[in-house]
Amino acid sequence: MTDKNTGAVGLEVSGLSKSYGETEVLHDISFQVEPGEVFVIMGPSGSGKSVLLKHLIGLEQPTAGEVLIDGRAVTDPATLRTIHAALVFQAGALFNSMSVYDNLALYPREHRILPEKGIRDRIGEILRILSLENAAERFPAELSGGMRKRVAIARALVMEPQIIFYDEPTSELDPIMAATISEIIACLKEQIDVTSIVVSHDRDLSLTIADRIAILMDGRLRVIATPDKLKATDDAAVADFLNPAIDLKNPRFKQRSA
Amino acid sequence: MNRLLDFFEQFGRATLLLWRALSHLGSLPRQWERLVDQCYFIGYTTFPIVGILSFFIGSVLALQTGYSLQGFGAQNFIGAVVGLSMARELGPVMTAILVAGRVGSSITAELASMKVNQEVDALRTMNIPPERILVLPRLAAIFIVMPVLTLLANIIGWLGGAVVAEYVDVVGIGSDVYFQGLRNVVTFGDVFDGIIKAQVFGLCVILVACHVGLQASGGPREVGRAVTRSVVLSLILILVLDYFVTRALM
Numbered sequence: 001m002t003d004k005n006t007g008a009v010g011l012e013v014s015g016l017s018k019s020y021g022e023t024e025v026l027h028d029i030s031f032q033v034e035p036g037e038v039f040v041i042m043g044p045s046g047s048g049k050s051v052l053l054k055h056l057i058g059l060e061q062p063t064a065g066e067v068l069i070d071g072r073a074v075t076d077p078a079t080l081r082t083i084h085a086a087l088v089f090q091a092g093a094l095f096n097s098m099s100v101y102d103n104l105a106l107y108p109r110e111h112r113i114l115p116e117k118g119i120r121d122r123i124g125e126i127l128r129i130l131s132l133e134n135a136a137e138r139f140p141a142e143l144s145g146g147m148r149k150r151v152a153i154a155r156a157l158v159m160e161p162q163i164i165f166y167d168e169p170t171s172e173l174d175p176i177m178a179a180t181i182s183e184i185i186a187c188l189k190e191q192i193d194v195t196s197i198v199v200s201h202d203r204d205l206s207l208t209i210a211d212r213i214a215i216l217m218d219g220r221l222r223v224i225a226t227p228d229k230l231k232a233t234d235d236a237a238v239a240d241f242l243n244p245a246i247d248l249k250n251p252r253f254k255q256r257s258a
Numbered sequence: 259m260n261r262l263l264d265f266f267e268q269f270g271r272a273t274l275l276l277w278r279a280l281s282h283l284g285s286l287p288r289q290w291e292r293l294v295d296q297c298y299f300i301g302y303t304t305f306p307i308v309g310i311l312s313f314f315i316g317s318v319l320a321l322q323t324g325y326s327l328q329g330f331g332a333q334n335f336i337g338a339v340v341g342l343s344m345a346r347e348l349g350p351v352m353t354a355i356l357v358a359g360r361v362g363s364s365i366t367a368e369l370a371s372m373k374v375n376q377e378v379d380a381l382r383t384m385n386i387p388p389e390r391i392l393v394l395p396r397l398a399a400i401f402i403v404m405p406v407l408t409l410l411a412n413i414i415g416w417l418g419g420a421v422v423a424e425y426v427d428v429v430g431i432g433s434d435v436y437f438q439g440l441r442n443v444v445t446f447g448d449v450f451d452g453i454i455k456a457q458v459f460g461l462c463v464i465l466v467a468c469h470v471g472l473q474a475s476g477g478p479r480e481v482g483r484a485v486t487r488s489v490v491l492s493l494i495l496i497l498v499l500d501y502f503v504t505r506a507l508m
Contacts, residue, residue, distance in 0.1 A: 054379075080383075085383065093380040094380075095372075107386070
Protein backbone atom coordinates (compact mmCIF):
# COMPACT_ATOMS: atom_id res chain seq x y z
CA MET A 1 0.00 0.00 0.00
CA THR A 2 1.42 3.32 -1.05
CA ASP A 3 1.29 6.32 1.26
CA LYS A 4 0.60 9.32 -0.92
CA ASN A 5 -2.36 10.16 -3.09
CA THR A 6 -0.89 9.99 -6.59
CA GLY A 7 -3.70 11.89 -8.29
CA ALA A 8 -7.39 11.54 -8.98
CA VAL A 9 -8.44 8.53 -11.01
CA GLY A 10 -11.31 7.97 -13.41
CA LEU A 11 -13.96 5.29 -13.33
CA GLU A 12 -15.71 3.42 -16.11
CA VAL A 13 -18.85 1.31 -15.82
CA SER A 14 -19.86 -0.81 -18.78
CA GLY A 15 -22.94 -2.98 -19.22
CA LEU A 16 -23.45 -3.41 -15.48
CA SER A 17 -26.45 -5.52 -14.48
CA LYS A 18 -27.37 -7.04 -11.14
CA SER A 19 -30.12 -9.49 -10.27
CA TYR A 20 -31.10 -10.98 -6.93
CA GLY A 21 -32.88 -14.20 -7.88
CA GLU A 22 -35.58 -13.24 -10.37
CA THR A 23 -35.47 -9.54 -9.50
CA GLU A 24 -33.29 -7.34 -11.69
CA VAL A 25 -32.10 -4.37 -9.64
CA LEU A 26 -29.68 -2.82 -12.16
CA HIS A 27 -30.01 -3.09 -15.93
CA ASP A 28 -27.20 -2.45 -18.41
CA ILE A 29 -25.67 0.60 -16.71
CA SER A 30 -22.80 2.29 -18.56
CA PHE A 31 -21.06 5.61 -17.85
CA GLN A 32 -17.65 7.17 -17.35
CA VAL A 33 -16.38 9.50 -14.64
CA GLU A 34 -13.37 11.66 -15.40
CA PRO A 35 -10.50 12.14 -12.93
CA GLY A 36 -11.23 15.03 -10.55
CA GLU A 37 -14.91 15.18 -11.45
CA VAL A 38 -17.75 15.49 -8.93
CA PHE A 39 -20.28 13.02 -10.31
CA VAL A 40 -23.66 12.68 -8.62
CA ILE A 41 -25.99 9.72 -9.04
CA MET A 42 -29.57 10.66 -8.23
CA GLY A 43 -32.78 8.73 -8.31
CA PRO A 44 -35.93 7.96 -6.36
CA SER A 45 -35.81 5.65 -3.34
CA GLY A 46 -35.47 2.04 -4.41
CA SER A 47 -34.05 2.91 -7.84
CA GLY A 48 -30.84 0.96 -7.16
CA LYS A 49 -28.47 3.83 -6.26
CA SER A 50 -26.92 2.21 -3.18
CA VAL A 51 -26.60 -1.16 -4.93
CA LEU A 52 -24.83 0.58 -7.81
CA LEU A 53 -22.49 2.29 -5.36
CA LYS A 54 -21.58 -1.04 -3.75
CA HIS A 55 -20.65 -2.32 -7.21
CA LEU A 56 -18.53 0.74 -7.90
CA ILE A 57 -16.29 0.01 -4.90
CA GLY A 58 -16.32 -3.77 -5.30
CA LEU A 59 -18.51 -4.71 -2.33
CA GLU A 60 -20.91 -6.53 -4.69
CA GLN A 61 -20.23 -8.74 -7.69
CA PRO A 62 -22.23 -7.80 -10.81
CA THR A 63 -24.36 -10.35 -12.64
CA ALA A 64 -23.02 -8.90 -15.89
CA GLY A 65 -20.69 -6.08 -16.95
CA GLU A 66 -17.72 -4.57 -15.16
CA VAL A 67 -16.43 -1.57 -13.24
CA LEU A 68 -12.95 -0.24 -13.94
CA ILE A 69 -11.12 2.22 -11.70
CA ASP A 70 -8.18 3.76 -13.52
CA GLY A 71 -8.53 0.99 -16.10
CA ARG A 72 -8.39 -1.87 -13.55
CA ALA A 73 -11.25 -4.15 -12.60
CA VAL A 74 -12.54 -3.21 -9.15
CA THR A 75 -13.34 -6.87 -8.44
CA ASP A 76 -9.61 -7.65 -8.62
CA PRO A 77 -8.31 -7.38 -5.01
CA ALA A 78 -5.04 -5.93 -6.31
CA THR A 79 -6.89 -2.84 -7.61
CA LEU A 80 -7.85 -1.49 -4.20
CA ARG A 81 -4.40 -2.34 -2.88
CA THR A 82 -2.83 0.10 -5.33
CA ILE A 83 -5.56 2.72 -5.72
CA HIS A 84 -6.76 4.60 -2.67
CA ALA A 85 -10.57 4.43 -2.75
CA ALA A 86 -12.75 5.43 0.18
CA LEU A 87 -16.46 5.05 0.85
CA VAL A 88 -18.41 7.35 3.15
CA PHE A 89 -21.32 5.21 4.30
CA GLN A 90 -24.83 6.56 4.70
CA ALA A 91 -24.92 5.77 8.42
CA GLY A 92 -21.20 6.42 8.88
CA ALA A 93 -20.28 2.76 9.58
CA LEU A 94 -17.92 4.03 12.28
CA PHE A 95 -16.38 1.41 14.54
CA ASN A 96 -18.50 1.76 17.65
CA SER A 97 -15.96 0.18 19.97
CA MET A 98 -13.30 2.76 19.06
CA SER A 99 -12.92 6.46 19.77
CA VAL A 100 -13.08 8.92 16.87
CA TYR A 101 -9.28 9.17 16.93
CA ASP A 102 -8.84 5.40 16.75
CA ASN A 103 -11.44 5.19 13.97
CA LEU A 104 -9.31 7.59 11.96
CA ALA A 105 -6.02 5.98 12.92
CA LEU A 106 -7.06 2.43 12.00
CA TYR A 107 -6.19 2.68 8.31
CA PRO A 108 -2.68 4.15 8.62
CA ARG A 109 -1.89 1.86 11.56
CA GLU A 110 -3.04 -1.31 9.82
CA HIS A 111 -1.18 -0.45 6.64
CA ARG A 112 1.84 0.89 8.55
CA ILE A 113 1.83 4.00 6.40
CA LEU A 114 3.09 6.41 9.04
CA PRO A 115 4.72 6.37 12.48
CA GLU A 116 2.43 7.21 15.39
CA LYS A 117 3.53 10.86 15.40
CA GLY A 118 2.81 11.20 11.68
CA ILE A 119 -0.62 9.63 12.20
CA ARG A 120 -1.33 12.09 15.03
CA ASP A 121 -0.35 15.05 12.87
CA ARG A 122 -2.41 13.90 9.88
CA ILE A 123 -5.49 13.20 11.99
CA GLY A 124 -5.11 16.52 13.83
CA GLU A 125 -5.04 18.39 10.53
CA ILE A 126 -8.09 16.59 9.14
CA LEU A 127 -10.07 17.05 12.36
CA ARG A 128 -9.26 20.75 12.18
CA ILE A 129 -10.41 21.03 8.54
CA LEU A 130 -13.73 19.43 9.49
CA SER A 131 -14.07 21.32 12.82
CA LEU A 132 -13.95 18.11 14.83
CA GLU A 133 -10.99 18.87 17.13
CA ASN A 134 -13.09 18.36 20.27
CA ALA A 135 -14.51 15.05 19.12
CA ALA A 136 -11.25 13.07 18.95
CA GLU A 137 -11.68 11.24 22.25
CA ARG A 138 -15.42 10.71 21.97
CA PHE A 139 -17.08 7.50 20.85
CA PRO A 140 -19.42 7.31 17.83
CA ALA A 141 -22.46 6.74 20.06
CA GLU A 142 -21.82 10.15 21.68
CA LEU A 143 -21.88 12.07 18.38
CA SER A 144 -24.74 13.87 16.65
CA GLY A 145 -25.82 12.81 13.15
CA GLY A 146 -23.91 15.66 11.50
CA MET A 147 -20.75 14.91 13.47
CA ARG A 148 -20.93 11.23 12.55
CA LYS A 149 -21.11 12.18 8.87
CA ARG A 150 -18.13 14.47 9.24
CA VAL A 151 -16.14 11.82 11.12
CA ALA A 152 -16.97 9.37 8.32
CA ILE A 153 -15.64 11.89 5.79
CA ALA A 154 -12.58 12.47 8.00
CA ARG A 155 -11.92 8.72 8.09
CA ALA A 156 -12.06 8.69 4.30
CA LEU A 157 -9.69 11.66 4.05
CA VAL A 158 -7.09 9.99 6.28
CA MET A 159 -6.71 7.44 3.49
CA GLU A 160 -5.61 10.26 1.13
CA PRO A 161 -8.04 8.87 -1.43
CA GLN A 162 -7.79 9.20 -5.18
CA ILE A 163 -11.50 8.53 -5.46
CA ILE A 164 -14.21 8.98 -2.80
CA PHE A 165 -17.68 7.49 -2.89
CA TYR A 166 -20.42 9.07 -0.77
CA ASP A 167 -23.64 7.22 0.03
CA GLU A 168 -26.43 9.73 0.81
CA PRO A 169 -24.08 12.12 2.66
CA THR A 170 -26.83 14.59 3.57
CA SER A 171 -29.62 12.20 4.54
CA GLU A 172 -31.17 12.71 7.99
CA LEU A 173 -29.42 16.07 8.44
CA ASP A 174 -30.94 19.49 9.06
CA PRO A 175 -30.66 21.97 6.14
CA ILE A 176 -27.68 23.84 7.60
CA MET A 177 -25.70 20.68 8.27
CA ALA A 178 -26.65 19.31 4.84
CA ALA A 179 -25.31 22.51 3.28
CA THR A 180 -22.12 22.21 5.35
CA ILE A 181 -21.53 18.64 4.15
CA SER A 182 -22.21 19.72 0.55
CA GLU A 183 -19.63 22.50 0.92
CA ILE A 184 -17.09 20.08 2.35
CA ILE A 185 -17.53 17.70 -0.59
CA ALA A 186 -17.30 20.51 -3.14
CA CYS A 187 -14.27 22.16 -1.53
CA LEU A 188 -12.33 18.92 -1.15
CA LYS A 189 -11.25 18.91 -4.76
CA GLU A 190 -9.61 22.30 -4.19
CA GLN A 191 -7.54 20.80 -1.36
CA ILE A 192 -6.79 17.30 -2.61
CA ASP A 193 -6.71 15.80 -6.07
CA VAL A 194 -9.69 13.49 -5.82
CA THR A 195 -12.62 12.19 -7.84
CA SER A 196 -15.94 12.30 -5.99
CA ILE A 197 -18.90 10.07 -6.75
CA VAL A 198 -21.94 10.97 -4.71
CA VAL A 199 -25.14 8.96 -4.43
CA SER A 200 -27.92 11.20 -3.25
CA HIS A 201 -31.49 12.24 -3.70
CA ASP A 202 -30.75 15.67 -2.30
CA ARG A 203 -31.61 18.00 -5.18
CA ASP A 204 -29.90 21.07 -3.72
CA LEU A 205 -26.64 19.22 -3.13
CA SER A 206 -26.67 17.64 -6.57
CA LEU A 207 -27.49 20.74 -8.61
CA THR A 208 -25.00 22.85 -6.65
CA ILE A 209 -21.85 20.76 -6.43
CA ALA A 210 -22.03 18.28 -9.32
CA ASP A 211 -20.04 18.58 -12.53
CA ARG A 212 -22.45 16.02 -14.01
CA ILE A 213 -25.51 14.21 -12.70
CA ALA A 214 -26.79 10.75 -13.61
CA ILE A 215 -30.45 9.95 -12.98
CA LEU A 216 -31.24 6.34 -12.15
CA MET A 217 -34.85 5.13 -12.32
CA ASP A 218 -36.05 1.55 -11.84
CA GLY A 219 -32.49 0.26 -12.14
CA ARG A 220 -31.92 1.94 -15.52
CA LEU A 221 -29.82 4.96 -16.33
CA ARG A 222 -32.29 7.58 -17.53
CA VAL A 223 -29.99 10.50 -18.32
CA ILE A 224 -26.52 11.94 -17.66
CA ALA A 225 -26.20 15.71 -17.92
CA THR A 226 -24.71 18.82 -16.36
CA PRO A 227 -26.86 20.52 -13.71
CA ASP A 228 -27.82 23.33 -16.13
CA LYS A 229 -28.95 20.93 -18.84
CA LEU A 230 -30.79 18.83 -16.30
CA LYS A 231 -32.75 21.84 -15.03
CA ALA A 232 -33.94 22.44 -18.61
CA THR A 233 -34.81 18.80 -19.34
CA ASP A 234 -37.98 17.97 -21.28
CA ASP A 235 -38.11 14.43 -19.83
CA ALA A 236 -41.33 14.54 -17.79
CA ALA A 237 -40.26 11.85 -15.32
CA VAL A 238 -36.91 13.55 -14.64
CA ALA A 239 -38.54 16.99 -14.38
CA ASP A 240 -41.12 15.60 -11.95
CA PHE A 241 -38.36 13.97 -9.87
CA LEU A 242 -36.37 17.21 -9.69
CA ASN A 243 -39.36 19.50 -9.10
CA PRO A 244 -42.13 17.40 -7.64
CA ALA A 245 -45.38 19.36 -7.35
CA ILE A 246 -47.35 18.69 -4.18
CA ASP A 247 -50.96 18.31 -5.28
CA LEU A 248 -53.20 17.82 -2.28
CA LYS A 249 -56.32 17.54 -4.44
CA ASN A 250 -54.93 14.71 -6.54
CA PRO A 251 -52.12 13.07 -4.49
CA ARG A 252 -49.78 10.57 -6.16
CA PHE A 253 -50.53 7.68 -3.85
CA LYS A 254 -54.20 7.89 -4.80
CA GLN A 255 -53.35 8.09 -8.51
CA ARG A 256 -51.28 4.90 -8.15
CA SER A 257 -53.93 2.99 -6.23
CA ALA A 258 -56.54 4.04 -8.82
CA MET B 259 -31.80 -31.95 -0.18
CA ASN B 260 -31.64 -28.16 0.02
CA ARG B 261 -30.73 -28.34 3.70
CA LEU B 262 -27.91 -30.73 2.93
CA LEU B 263 -26.60 -28.44 0.19
CA ASP B 264 -26.92 -25.50 2.56
CA PHE B 265 -24.94 -27.40 5.22
CA PHE B 266 -22.12 -28.15 2.77
CA GLU B 267 -22.11 -24.53 1.57
CA GLN B 268 -21.84 -23.24 5.13
CA PHE B 269 -19.15 -25.80 5.93
CA GLY B 270 -17.21 -24.66 2.87
CA ARG B 271 -17.56 -20.99 3.80
CA ALA B 272 -16.42 -21.65 7.37
CA THR B 273 -13.40 -23.57 6.08
CA LEU B 274 -12.60 -20.70 3.74
CA LEU B 275 -12.88 -18.27 6.66
CA LEU B 276 -10.41 -20.39 8.66
CA TRP B 277 -8.02 -20.53 5.71
CA ARG B 278 -8.22 -16.78 5.13
CA ALA B 279 -7.65 -16.05 8.82
CA LEU B 280 -4.65 -18.39 8.98
CA SER B 281 -3.20 -16.81 5.84
CA HIS B 282 -2.68 -13.67 7.95
CA LEU B 283 -0.82 -15.55 10.70
CA GLY B 284 2.28 -13.45 10.04
CA SER B 285 0.43 -10.33 11.23
CA LEU B 286 -0.25 -11.80 14.70
CA PRO B 287 2.79 -10.29 16.45
CA ARG B 288 1.58 -6.82 15.37
CA GLN B 289 -1.84 -7.61 16.83
CA TRP B 290 -0.64 -8.58 20.29
CA GLU B 291 -2.89 -5.99 21.96
CA ARG B 292 -5.96 -7.54 20.33
CA LEU B 293 -4.66 -10.98 21.27
CA VAL B 294 -4.24 -9.98 24.92
CA ASP B 295 -7.74 -8.44 24.92
CA GLN B 296 -9.24 -11.64 23.57
CA CYS B 297 -7.26 -13.83 25.99
CA TYR B 298 -8.55 -11.68 28.84
CA PHE B 299 -12.12 -11.88 27.60
CA ILE B 300 -12.17 -15.58 26.70
CA GLY B 301 -9.98 -16.79 29.56
CA TYR B 302 -10.04 -14.52 32.58
CA THR B 303 -13.69 -13.52 32.46
CA THR B 304 -14.86 -17.07 31.73
CA PHE B 305 -12.79 -18.67 34.50
CA PRO B 306 -15.14 -17.96 37.47
CA ILE B 307 -18.10 -19.74 35.89
CA VAL B 308 -15.89 -22.60 34.70
CA GLY B 309 -14.54 -22.89 38.25
CA ILE B 310 -17.96 -22.94 39.91
CA LEU B 311 -19.40 -25.44 37.45
CA SER B 312 -16.38 -27.75 37.57
CA PHE B 313 -16.35 -27.78 41.37
CA PHE B 314 -19.95 -28.93 41.54
CA ILE B 315 -19.59 -31.39 38.66
CA GLY B 316 -16.71 -33.02 40.53
CA SER B 317 -18.73 -32.97 43.75
CA VAL B 318 -21.84 -34.51 42.21
CA LEU B 319 -19.74 -37.10 40.39
CA ALA B 320 -18.10 -38.14 43.67
CA LEU B 321 -21.47 -38.20 45.42
CA GLN B 322 -23.20 -40.30 42.76
CA THR B 323 -20.26 -42.66 42.40
CA GLY B 324 -19.95 -43.06 46.16
CA TYR B 325 -23.67 -43.73 46.50
CA SER B 326 -23.63 -46.27 43.63
CA LEU B 327 -20.47 -48.11 44.76
CA GLN B 328 -21.50 -48.17 48.42
CA GLY B 329 -23.34 -51.50 48.02
CA PHE B 330 -20.25 -53.14 46.49
CA GLY B 331 -17.80 -51.76 49.03
CA ALA B 332 -15.85 -50.24 46.15
CA GLN B 333 -15.69 -46.59 47.31
CA ASN B 334 -11.91 -46.63 46.91
CA PHE B 335 -12.48 -46.25 43.18
CA ILE B 336 -14.25 -42.88 43.58
CA GLY B 337 -11.02 -40.93 43.01
CA ALA B 338 -10.27 -42.93 39.86
CA VAL B 339 -13.77 -42.42 38.45
CA VAL B 340 -13.88 -38.70 39.18
CA GLY B 341 -10.29 -38.20 38.00
CA LEU B 342 -10.73 -39.97 34.69
CA SER B 343 -14.21 -38.56 34.01
CA MET B 344 -13.05 -35.01 34.55
CA ALA B 345 -9.79 -35.33 32.62
CA ARG B 346 -11.02 -37.26 29.61
CA GLU B 347 -14.61 -36.08 29.25
CA LEU B 348 -16.34 -33.64 31.55
CA GLY B 349 -13.52 -31.10 31.89
CA PRO B 350 -13.10 -30.47 28.15
CA VAL B 351 -16.78 -30.85 27.22
CA MET B 352 -18.20 -28.65 29.98
CA THR B 353 -15.54 -26.00 29.40
CA ALA B 354 -16.34 -26.00 25.67
CA ILE B 355 -20.07 -25.74 26.37
CA LEU B 356 -19.48 -22.78 28.69
CA VAL B 357 -17.22 -21.12 26.11
CA ALA B 358 -19.90 -21.63 23.45
CA GLY B 359 -22.60 -20.12 25.66
CA ARG B 360 -20.64 -17.26 27.07
CA VAL B 361 -17.93 -16.38 24.56
CA GLY B 362 -19.36 -17.76 21.29
CA SER B 363 -22.64 -15.95 21.73
CA SER B 364 -20.88 -12.69 22.54
CA ILE B 365 -18.53 -12.95 19.54
CA THR B 366 -21.44 -13.70 17.19
CA ALA B 367 -23.46 -10.78 18.56
CA GLU B 368 -20.50 -8.39 18.19
CA LEU B 369 -19.59 -9.47 14.65
CA ALA B 370 -23.22 -9.64 13.51
CA SER B 371 -23.79 -6.09 14.82
CA MET B 372 -20.66 -4.93 12.99
CA LYS B 373 -21.90 -6.61 9.81
CA VAL B 374 -25.39 -5.14 10.10
CA ASN B 375 -23.94 -1.66 10.81
CA GLN B 376 -21.69 -1.99 7.73
CA GLU B 377 -18.53 -1.84 9.86
CA VAL B 378 -17.30 -5.01 8.14
CA ASP B 379 -17.93 -3.43 4.73
CA ALA B 380 -16.02 -0.37 5.93
CA LEU B 381 -13.03 -2.59 6.75
CA ARG B 382 -13.14 -4.13 3.28
CA THR B 383 -13.23 -0.72 1.60
CA MET B 384 -10.20 0.24 3.71
CA ASN B 385 -8.46 -2.84 2.34
CA ILE B 386 -8.27 -4.33 5.86
CA PRO B 387 -9.37 -7.98 5.69
CA PRO B 388 -11.91 -8.62 8.49
CA GLU B 389 -10.47 -12.12 8.84
CA ARG B 390 -7.17 -10.57 9.90
CA ILE B 391 -8.34 -8.31 12.71
CA LEU B 392 -11.67 -9.88 13.72
CA VAL B 393 -11.11 -13.63 13.37
CA LEU B 394 -7.40 -14.38 13.70
CA PRO B 395 -6.85 -12.85 17.19
CA ARG B 396 -9.86 -14.77 18.52
CA LEU B 397 -8.67 -18.08 17.07
CA ALA B 398 -5.20 -17.50 18.49
CA ALA B 399 -6.64 -16.54 21.88
CA ILE B 400 -8.75 -19.69 22.18
CA PHE B 401 -5.71 -21.75 21.19
CA ILE B 402 -3.79 -20.25 24.11
CA VAL B 403 -6.57 -20.10 26.67
CA MET B 404 -8.53 -23.31 26.14
CA PRO B 405 -5.85 -25.69 27.55
CA VAL B 406 -5.47 -23.46 30.61
CA LEU B 407 -9.23 -23.31 31.23
CA THR B 408 -9.57 -27.07 30.77
CA LEU B 409 -6.67 -27.83 33.09
CA LEU B 410 -8.13 -25.55 35.75
CA ALA B 411 -11.56 -27.16 35.25
CA ASN B 412 -9.99 -30.59 35.83
CA ILE B 413 -8.15 -29.52 38.97
CA ILE B 414 -11.17 -27.73 40.46
CA GLY B 415 -13.42 -30.70 39.59
CA TRP B 416 -11.00 -33.06 41.31
CA LEU B 417 -10.98 -30.78 44.36
CA GLY B 418 -14.79 -30.74 44.37
CA GLY B 419 -14.74 -34.53 44.49
CA ALA B 420 -12.16 -34.44 47.29
CA VAL B 421 -14.33 -32.15 49.41
CA VAL B 422 -17.25 -34.57 49.08
CA ALA B 423 -14.97 -37.55 49.80
CA GLU B 424 -13.72 -35.86 52.97
CA TYR B 425 -16.87 -34.36 54.43
CA VAL B 426 -19.94 -36.25 53.16
CA ASP B 427 -20.94 -39.31 55.16
CA VAL B 428 -22.45 -41.25 52.23
CA VAL B 429 -19.01 -41.29 50.57
CA GLY B 430 -16.83 -41.04 53.65
CA ILE B 431 -13.50 -42.31 52.33
CA GLY B 432 -11.33 -39.30 53.15
CA SER B 433 -9.39 -37.16 50.75
CA ASP B 434 -6.18 -39.22 51.12
CA VAL B 435 -7.82 -42.36 49.78
CA TYR B 436 -9.61 -40.30 47.12
CA PHE B 437 -6.38 -38.76 45.80
CA GLN B 438 -4.54 -42.09 46.07
CA GLY B 439 -7.16 -43.69 43.81
CA LEU B 440 -6.98 -40.71 41.42
CA ARG B 441 -3.17 -40.83 41.20
CA ASN B 442 -3.15 -44.59 40.60
CA VAL B 443 -5.35 -44.34 37.51
CA VAL B 444 -5.13 -40.89 35.90
CA THR B 445 -2.06 -40.44 33.70
CA PHE B 446 -0.56 -37.45 31.97
CA GLY B 447 -1.82 -38.99 28.71
CA ASP B 448 -5.43 -38.81 29.94
CA VAL B 449 -5.06 -35.12 30.76
CA PHE B 450 -3.30 -34.46 27.46
CA ASP B 451 -6.04 -36.25 25.47
CA GLY B 452 -8.63 -34.11 27.24
CA ILE B 453 -6.72 -30.96 26.32
CA ILE B 454 -6.57 -32.02 22.67
CA LYS B 455 -10.35 -32.50 22.72
CA ALA B 456 -10.80 -29.10 24.32
CA GLN B 457 -8.63 -27.48 21.64
CA VAL B 458 -10.74 -29.01 18.88
CA PHE B 459 -13.97 -27.90 20.56
CA GLY B 460 -12.65 -24.41 21.30
CA LEU B 461 -11.44 -23.74 17.76
CA CYS B 462 -14.74 -25.09 16.45
CA VAL B 463 -16.80 -22.81 18.74
CA ILE B 464 -14.84 -19.67 17.78
CA LEU B 465 -14.91 -20.50 14.07
CA VAL B 466 -18.67 -21.09 14.15
CA ALA B 467 -19.22 -17.90 16.16
CA CYS B 468 -17.16 -15.79 13.74
CA HIS B 469 -18.63 -17.41 10.64
CA VAL B 470 -22.25 -17.03 11.73
CA GLY B 471 -21.64 -13.46 12.89
CA LEU B 472 -20.00 -12.41 9.63
CA GLN B 473 -22.80 -14.02 7.61
CA ALA B 474 -25.52 -11.98 9.33
CA SER B 475 -27.51 -9.47 7.34
CA GLY B 476 -30.61 -7.41 7.97
CA GLY B 477 -31.43 -5.76 11.27
CA PRO B 478 -31.39 -6.31 15.04
CA ARG B 479 -33.66 -9.35 14.80
CA GLU B 480 -31.09 -11.05 12.58
CA VAL B 481 -28.40 -10.40 15.21
CA GLY B 482 -30.51 -12.30 17.76
CA ARG B 483 -31.12 -15.14 15.33
CA ALA B 484 -27.43 -15.35 14.50
CA VAL B 485 -26.56 -15.69 18.20
CA THR B 486 -29.10 -18.50 18.66
CA ARG B 487 -27.88 -20.25 15.49
CA SER B 488 -24.26 -19.95 16.58
CA VAL B 489 -24.79 -21.37 20.08
CA VAL B 490 -27.04 -24.23 18.95
CA LEU B 491 -24.67 -25.20 16.14
CA SER B 492 -21.68 -25.05 18.49
CA LEU B 493 -23.37 -27.28 21.10
CA ILE B 494 -24.32 -29.85 18.46
CA LEU B 495 -20.83 -29.83 16.98
CA ILE B 496 -19.20 -30.21 20.41
CA LEU B 497 -21.24 -33.33 21.17
CA VAL B 498 -20.83 -34.84 17.69
CA LEU B 499 -17.11 -34.12 17.55
CA ASP B 500 -16.76 -35.47 21.09
CA TYR B 501 -17.54 -38.97 19.85
CA PHE B 502 -15.19 -38.86 16.89
CA VAL B 503 -12.27 -37.22 18.71
CA THR B 504 -12.66 -39.63 21.64
CA ARG B 505 -12.64 -42.55 19.20
CA ALA B 506 -9.59 -41.16 17.41
CA LEU B 507 -7.69 -40.76 20.68
CA MET B 508 -8.32 -44.34 21.85
